Amino acid sequence: MDPRQLPRTLGGGRPVARGQELARTAADSAADIFHPLCVIARGLRVLAAGAWRRWQRTPGDRRGPTLLLAGSCAAIVMLLPYGPLLAGVVLMTLSAWAGRDRDAAYGTVRESEGERLQALYEALVPYFSVPEDPAPLYAHDGDWEEAFAGHSFDHEGRLASLELRYPAYFTDGEPEARARIEQLLQMKAGRGREYRFDWDAEANRLHVRVLPALPADIFAQRFVTAPGETVLGFTDPGAVHRTLPVFDGTDRRDEPPVLWRTGPRSTEPHLLVLGRPAAGTSTLLRSLALQALHQGDVVAVDGSGSGEFSFLRGRDGVLAVESSAAGALAVLEWASHETERRLTAANRARQEGRQAPEDVRRPLWIVVDRPTALGHLAAAEGRADPQVLLQVPLRHGRIANVTVVLGDHLDDAAAQLAEPVLALTRARVLLGAVTDEQVRAVLGAPPRTTPPPEAPPGRGYARLGTGPVHRLQVPATPDPYDEETSDHERRAVLSLLPADGRGDDPLPAGAT
Template sequence: MRPLPAALRRAGEPGQTARRGRDLARAGADGVRDVLHPLVTVGRGLVRLTTAGRAWWERTPAERRSPVLGLGGLALAAAYLLPYGPAVAVGAVLLAAAWQGRKPPPEPDCTGPGEEELARLQALYEALVPCFALPEDPAPEPLYAPDGSWERAFEEFAFTPESRIERLLLRYPPWFRDGEPEERHRVERLLRAKAGRGREYRFVWEEERNRLELSVPEPLPADLCAQRFVVAPGETVLGFTDTGAVRRTLPVADGAETRDVPPVVWRTGPRSTEPHLLALGNPGSGITTLLRSVVLQALPHGDVLVTDGGGAGEFASLAGRHGVLAVESSLTGALSALEWAAHETERRLLAAQHARQTGRPLPGDVRRPLWVVVDRPAVLSHLARAEGRPDPQELLEVPLRHGRAAGVTVVVADQFEGAEGLSQAVRAYTRARVVLGAASVEQVRAVLGETPHTTPAPDPPPGRGYARLGGGPVLRMQVPATPDPYDDAAGERQRQAVQALLPEHSGQVAPVG
């Protein structure tokens, strides 16, 4: 008998038969999947449409649901009465479902935390036990106990590639006094120490659900230079803040590109509730940079009077420019300038009252804003007391008290070491506040009246800090880079940006009186 061919011999082997069976089964599964793929796509789309419609219905106010049901009923009646209406309606729904279900659901992340990350979560949980545990807690299984685990307390978490905590959402007991700043600060300080120093952290307390979220905010842009911002008259950009913290963005030039950045906008003028500004910080924190940025934005629309109590010549580039009335750094010049500002405020106030009583528009010199910028007033007050002369801060009371009605805006800046020397009028009438530099939480709360939602930066760049306008929230802020154009140590691009914003020389320094 002739032997069988090799191919037939291999086909009769048990292993080859099993392999052919698996290939046939795989081919059959692929065929079934190809046949069911359109049905799966449409089904997935129907589920997504149903979920979106339910979410929209829950968001719709109760008073708007009846009109929506009426319109839906009319649409169904019209589709039923029209020729081929039901078939067209069903086809439209199927097409919409196929479009919504064209993308498969994302693959679930099954990696999970590693051993080091689990150890970090357990260590953080054990550190929170003294804050959230209660010896007489009646609950059978307390959220926080010395022998407990983090699974019930921590709902969501995320880590960086270096296994450092990047986001954490935790639950805390209902009896915790989350309305007291001291209790909150104790928990935030502990979380900051255990999550790792050297970074900024944002804390969001949700009292209604007893939840606390810790996250690492994105860094603020520290390389944006001073420029003409697209704002309305009476609006001044103090700096830039986090995305989502404010309701608007501004187009800002960043080199050759333009990007939208959320700004901290301070509104001045007769209708402003925060007509005056107070800025405090440490040496080198960027206080003078903030004042220079404010002055450059004010010059196109108003007149500026600058008093430099530090005497370091930081505002020398403004002397003799159009719109700059004077730049005074001596005690005698400061007293003369502030006395003139007080008289000018009274004159403007009387002129405005007379115009309103007679039914006439305000004069042009009253409508044009006047900015009084005072840097380091505590130093001037100390020199005045030493020489037995009047306190310059007493001359600021009239512009501070009546400046909003007279079109006069006062900007005061000083260092923390001279904050105790500020007068009561300065403290009372400056409702727009800024804190720059490496300040503690207690210092920020003492100036702004509220604890910030983020921890201070460990080594902040110049111009980094917090701002609060009136009774609004505390905003993290970065001042645009506005160095002295005569400072050779500053960057060339930044100095040129400031130089381009300076008005032309008027040929002479305008007299104060």
């Protein structure tokens, strides 16, 4: 080798002597040689710390028998042939495993991740410890390895899942106590993500995991459902026991749906949809109306008067589409009388021991968007509140095979929705960027997940009666007559419409 090639330069431009380079190489070799010893020493320290913590948690009346048992086992091992050698090999193996390099590629913890877990552990100490506890699981000088049973990090080094133990005296049955822990974990694990909290009160464990975003690329289409089943939207895998095939425009896949069952055997025959402005309440109502047209008749009342349901006019199965106060009152009055007629006909058929007439068995859907706005308009014209006419369909609709779906703004619901509407619509959907308190007030139960950092249109929560609260993403069902609707979504909505009264195809010429 040419001696002139020996000097090298660093970033600062100063030459590095060959002796220094050889010294650095020797240091690296020594580090490689002593690395296993460092691993074993670190493992011995971890094992000793764990044994000391377990000894501190052992009650005083059990420490004597524990020492006697440990001494007896050690004496037996020492008396066995090759016992000390085997004990040393086992101890070194356990030490090497406990002190191994904790690389994320093998599902273990790097140094930075360990620091994050320790910081999270220390933040939980004031909530999971009391001065009276003689051997606290959470202490200011404690270690997170005993409290955290499992964890994982994502590729960005952020916490993706965590399973932690908590003491039995923690009041996990109080919603306020749970909320404090969930808020703390959300802040320490990283904002801007959705978390799911599963409390296992029997085992005193809390499972925390980061949830992926719900699919927002599902648009209106013909879903494979049984008679009486309607798709409200789609939720997390594992939250429901069923999947449906969907088409996203390029490929087909299976997604878990939130199904709402209507009809005479439904426990929750009516639905109330609330949300922020532009959160997707009208989108969900259009989706339900399109699905209902394949099973029965639809009456649509547009209280906002924006014409977002005008594309239904004249289609087979659409009995009326009204947006004025006078027209809405007339349609809802007819719907009330129709419910009474169906109820009487069904009762008479049962008394005579025969099946109800076909026109009674055919489902009737009453879809009302913005009833509070319609009530304001009716009051200005000196007319009665249209919500009064919904009492009969709401009370007797299940027997008469009449389904009522109402959608309104969240801010107008509490003060302006009639009491029968709130009392008789126990299947509910809440859309938009909402808080835990609002979810609890509307759905009757808190969500098991944190609110999303961003709520796209159609994103929210759903609860059917006393069931669990599900995350929900409504399939995109825009107004096909809106100028901002894309051609793809317009064709998807129009393809679901039945032919009009003249038998014309709903799709324009040349559309596919």
